[in-house]
Amino acid sequence: MKIFKKKNYGQIYTAPLMFWITVFFVIPILIIFVFSFLKKSYTGGVLPQFSLDAYGALANPQFVKVVLKTLFISIVASIFTVLLAIPTSYYIARSKYKDILLFLIIIPFWTNFLIRIYAWIAILGNNGFVNNFLINIGLIEEHVQLLYNQWAVIIVIVYAYLPFAILPLYSTIEKFDFSLLEAARDLGATKFQSIMKVMIPNIKPGITTAVLFTFIPAFGNYAIPEIVGGKDSVMVGNIIANQLRVVRNWPLSASISVVLTVLTTIGVLLFVQLNKSKTDEIRKIKEDV
Amino acid sequence: MIGGEIKVEKINKSFGNFQVLKDINLQIKKGEFFSLLGPSGCGKTTLLRIIAGFEYPSDGILYLDGKDILGVPSNKRHVNTVFQNYALFPHLTVFENVAFPLRLKKYKESEIKKKVEEYLDLVRLNSHKKKYPSQLSGGQKQRVSIARALINEPSVLLLDEPLSALDAKLRQQLLIELDTIHDKVGITFVYVTHDQQEALSVSDRIAVMKDGVILQIGTPYEIYESPVNMFVADFIGESNLTTGKVVSVNEDKIVKINTEEHGELYTYLDKPVQVGDTLKVTIRPEKIRIATKKPENIPPNTNVLVGYVDELIYTGSETSYFVKIAQKNVFRVFKQHIVYFMDENPIKWKDEVYIWWYANDGFTVEVTK
Known part of the structure; x- marks a missing residue:
């Protein structure tokens, strides 16, 4: 009857979940990991022979360039997203119509992700809304090429992941005690100072989450650069897809995936650690006062 | 530090259709400990927030040391x-x-280090x-x-119910501390509270507010001893109320009134009054004496009533008795326990008691012709 000891209950309850995660999450990752160390087959699959060819191919300067570009796009997009998300979530948290506004933020999720990206072609395209509007008001005479470059990719990434940044930020800002802003103003802070010195430090966990929720999907993104990107905005995700479907070099696409996963994990851990140690450091300095 | 002088002139404030402050006029002197006292919803906090600059009045002017500061x-x-x-x-x-x-x-x-430590010492928190x-x-x-609020060396310190979240003992302690700090720094304090005990104990002057209007401004003594109307009398401390028609007035300003419940009673009134006017009189419970024996050698113009103890509440330092008179009106009487244990005949529940007070201790709050 040992199995019914209190401490074993948890394991029993979570068994189905463990099973699910193992089969559908861990095993595919293991397959990718294993494939990345195998030889590629000329017919498109893998040969069961150990090989480091796939990793050797990563030393290619062309590939390093793509990684750097991907980093650039994801970082810029994350910064813009969070900068937009903070005031938006602040506004929602202080609004009388919180529920309705939050609902509006969630509405885009009801439409397919790809359709929403295609919709941006209608907005930014040569015959699109923005161009027509600018021509109509006489600001430009000929249409301007807005699509198929890295800025289009950044704009659409910002658009696509903004709700993921707003939701965690909203939940921390909503818990923030706004009377602290009044206190700061009372003590001599300008509106801007009271936000920077009192609100931002207190909603830091929300900002961290928002950055991660934007950066991670942006870094591994494939569909957005594929649809609205151009030659200057090929991202790592596009290379993986290309290797998998066109070149049919499975080990290479697997090795890129592994590198991408490792890089993201390291990046996230560093970011979280940095944020933590920074607040700890501030705490330490202040304890020495 | 030098305290500032605040002058509030004809300030009105509405939130939507609801008028929170109605034509508020107020002058707070330099260095004064001034309290805004009233039940919740009376507008006292809104007035404080206008002085602080968190709210803007619908109209009116606010002066600090003679300068209009509404735009600041x-x-x-x-x-x-x-x-x-x-x-x-x-x-x-x-x-x-x-x-x-x-x-x-x-x-x-x-x-920074020097100044912060100085102020933390002031509130005894340096450790x-x-x-x-x-x-x-x-x-x-x-x-x-x-x-934190004092370190800027303001000329006015606003306190928005600062003690209401604390327990009674601590509240008392901090109140004394606040008074000491006020004496030390010498600036003007504007103190918002709904607790009359707090306001009475530390204020130089008090403004009693209700429904966005200031009913009375005065020293704690004035507010307590000569309330301008029934509300103030009832809100500040405890009161017994009785209503009667004037029967006669003598040269010592002692008025004899005829009340429905207690017959004829004497009260003092420093205002011209005519026979037939209706007076509302309050008598503070601590000014009424109580005994099981009929009082002897009482001076003239003393009101004596007989009733029985309907309820008694022992609070340690004193007991409050609810004395029912003629099966109708209940008088509340406080008796301090100066000699409780030595008292040979302590008053018990349901005892028949005599209560009496002097005409001078009755205060007329309202006269209607």
Whole structure:
């Protein structure tokens, strides 16, 4: 009857979940990991022979360039997203119509992700809304090429992941005690100072989450650069897809995936650690006062 | 530090259709401990927030030392606030909370250290300076908040029900401390509270408010002893009310009235009054005497009533008796226990008792012709 000891209950309850995660999450990752160390087959699959060819191919300067570009796009997009998300979530948290506004933020999720990206072609395209509007008001005479470059990719990434940044930020800002802003103003802070010195430090966990929720999907993104990107905005995700479907070099696409996963994990851990140690450091300095 | 003088002129404030403040006129002197006292919803906090600069009145003028400051934003006013919920910055230590205003003004590190320690000493919290607000008790939090509000050396300190979140004992202690701080720094204090006991014990003057109107401004003594109307009489302390028609007035301004419940009673009135006018008279419970025996050798113009103890509440230092007179009206009487244990005939529940008070101790709050 040992199995019914209190401490074993948890394991029993979570068994189905463990099973699910193992089969559908861990095993595919293991397959990718294993494939990345195998030889590629000329017919498109893998040969069961150990090989480091796939990793050797990563030393290619062309590939390093793509990684750097991907980093650039994801970082810029994350910064813009969070900068937009903070005031938006602040506004929602202080609004009388919180529920309705939050609902509006969630509405885009009801439409397919790809359709929403295609919709941006209608907005930014040569015959699109923005161009027509600018021509109509006489600001430009000929249409301007807005699509198929890295800025289009950044704009659409910002658009696509903004709700993921707003939701965690909203939940921390909503818990923030706004009377602290009044206190700061009372003590001599300008509106801007009271936000920077009192609100931002207190909603830091929300900002961290928002950055991660934007950066991670942006870094591994494939569909957005594929649809609205151009030659200057090929991202790592596009290379993986290309290797998998066109070149049919499975080990290479697997090795890129592994590198991408490792890089993201390291990046996230560093970011979280940095944020933590920074607040700890501030705490330490202040304890020495 | 020099206290500021506040003048509120014809201030009105509405939130939507609801008028919170109606034509408020008020003058608060330099260095005064001034209280705004009233039940919740009377507009006292709104008035304080207007002085602080968090709210803008619908119309009216607000002067600080003779200058109109309505156009001055809260961060530029020489006024600081102590908030009801403390409003300490949770991400900063006690030291940094108090240093916050100085850091904004870019003081030198050495000056900040000196000044913050001076103010933490004032509120006796120097040993807690490295702690975070979450590690402090309620009373300590409020003391940090007081130090933080004072470090800017404002000419007026606004206190928005600063003690209401604390327990009774601590409240009493902090109240005395506040009074001491007021004496030390010498600036003007504007204190908002719904607790009449707090207001009476520390204020130089009190404004009693109700429904957005100031009913009476005066010293604690004036407010307590000569309330302008029934509401003030009832809100400040306890009162017994009786109503009667004037029967006669003698040359010592002693008025004889005829009440429905208790027959003829004497009261003092320093106002011209005519026979037939209706008076509303309040008698404070501590001014009424109570005994099981009929009082002897009482001076003239003393009111004596007979009833029985309907309810008695023992509170340690005193007992309040609810004495039912003629099966109708209940009088509340306080008796201090100066000699409780030596009292040979303590008054018990259901005892028949005599209660009496002197005409001078009755105060007429309303006269209707």
